[in-house]
Amino acid sequence: MPKKRLPRVGELVVATVREVFDYGAYVTLDEYDDLEAYLPWSEVASRWVRNIRQVLKENQKIVCKVIRVNKKRGTVDLSLKKVTDSERKRKMYMYKRFKKGENLLKLVAEALGEDYDKLYNMLEPHIQKHFGDLLGVFEEAALGGEEVLTKLGIPEEVAKAITEVAKTHIKIKPAKVVGMAILQSFAPDGVDRIRRTLMSAYDFIKGDEINVRVYTVGAPRYMVEVTALDYKTAGKTLEAVGEKILEEAKAEGLEVAKFEQVGRK
Secondary structure, three states: OOOOOOOOOOOEEEEEEEEEEOOEEEEEEOOOOOEEEEEEHHHOOOOOOOOHHHOOOOOOEEEEEEEEEEOOOOEEEEEOOOOOHHHHHHHHHHHHHHHHHHHHHHHHHHHHOOOHHHHHHHHHHHHHHHHOOHHHHHHHHHHHOOHHHHOOOOOHHHHHHHHHHHHHHOOOOOEEEEEEEEEEOOOOOHHHHHHHHHHHHHHHOEOOOEEEEEEEEEOOEEEEEEEEOOHHHHHHHHHHHHHHHHHHHHHHOOOEEEEEEEEEO
16 A cells, blocks of 8 residues: 655654664664664663563564654664553554555455555545455444445445455454544644544454444544443443543543534444
């Protein structure tokens, strides 16, 4: 799929450690075509460590925060110590979903004899608006069949192939409830404030028992889906998610913040 050339400052990224030195480490960014980035020793840990290799090892996957981007040179500096535990868990969860969705779409491309990027570009306009992420496309197809995709204008042949792959590789939990958050900020960094607010929903994920997915249906409306093994658990979790989102919205200074449960699937 097409990738941005450089990440933005403040963004969380998944990185693979390539070389570790006494003064820092060089890593590659998994979501940016293995773009090389630098992690200074001073940004590795908030506590003092005798040896940087106590924290970092070659080929280790880590979550870092982008602290500097030089667009002219194409260089990126990272921080490991500025990433909280909850941010790390959220990012790795979303990254694993991305990789699973990517692998499933590769199976679809192989079955159709199509180019992966071409298929992704076809789906991309619908992903954030209707599915949250690429894996969400397959989850909805497994639950509702190819009609979920064809009604959006996705060609029938592609929709059928996605559904066949989904039904083979996706296990759908029986209970799903949906809530809607209405969030607005008029601050210059309002988009980032809303993003941070919505990210708090992912704190309620519990392994294979409870799953959370967030996507937009057009700003300022954002959908939150919670799936669990039963509706009681899903409903209570969605209620807690809503309370957390409103709490974070207040902390972020959002001018408009509402949340309500809108139904179940």
